């Protein structure tokens with residue numbers, strides 16, 4: 455098979471970025487300052503300044519950000535139950551379990567891919583101690599302030615999984631600053647990357663101190679082997695921080711390109727049969743993914759293949775199946791409690807979107823999609 459003309463994701467490093475990273479790596483190698491040094495501290499300061507959070511604590515991955523954040527948040531509620539949207543990534547459900555909490559899956563609102571207060575009301579129990587919200591595709595749900603109020607009224611903490619949401623805002627406020635804390639990922643496929651990495655944002659001094667403790671083997675003094683809690687090694691290296699810093703500096707530039715490409719998609723999809731974009735025009739979103747919901751009857755696998763034949767490789771879905779369908783979680787969650795999430799998981803695609811795409815590439819994608827849908831026509835219900 456030939457290489458696709460349009461690929462779903464591609465990291466963006468300019469010649470200057472590469473020179474800067476190489477210089478920082480050289481400094482690290484020459485001085486022996488390889489971890490938990492000036493680069494990590496600067497990356498944390500810059501991320502805090504960018505998001506408006508009082509603290510940002512760098513960790514080894516987005517999953518580690520969730521686990522360390524949850525360990526810090528759980529405190530005396532260890533063993534309590536956390537509400538997690540059923541259509542999220544593995545880590546959103548695995549992290550609470552790894553942190554000694556229990557998980558209850560919630561359904562979502564079809565318009566936002568996130569739970570609203572209604573879905574949380576349906577799922578909450580006496581054992582619930584906190585809520586995990588995921589900014590799916592980089593869209594902060596317009597219900598987030600209501601959700602934060604609802605959590606506060608019930609004495610529940612709110613933790614935002616911001617792995618998709620670098621630069622995403624709602625009413626001028628950055629993702630990761632609405633609840634007790636936020637967890638970012640800098641994995642290679644995200645909006646910005648440090649190759650591997652993560653960050654916990656919070657305004658709470660005590661919480662930030664605990665996250666630092668849990669990321670570094672439970673040591674209150676980073677370089678002294680006295681351990682006061684059961685922490686893990688979730689530290690970020692200086693080399694990774696150097697990569698992440700060059701990316702964070704370009705985030706606004708990346709967001710402008712992503713927004714332009716997303717608008718082209720939204721315009722191109724208007725009037726196309728068999729599809730609807732999710733929350734068109736909602737911004738500023740990071741557009742980590744451009745989600746297109748398919749009409750019932752469109753065969754997603756066949757559509758993917760047809761588009762691949764036209765030179766377009768679609769991105770991974772968010773997500774292909776609900777969490778309870780993952781083999782690791784088999785039998786853990788009661789079935790049938792999140793019909794909307796399950797339906798959306800089965801019935802959407804994610805169009806290629808990255809900063810090295812051209813306007814022409816979006817046109818190629820739209821043409822390929824239109825053609826593939828036309829070929830599906832026989833199986834679509836008639837329009838009246």
Ligand SMILES: *Cc1c(COP(=O)(O)O)cnc(C)c1O
Nearest residue numbers: 515516517543545617639640641
């Ligand atoms: C990528 C991702 C994570 C995990 O991040 P890693 O850095 O890969 O550990 C967690 N939650 C969501 C929603 C993600 O997309």
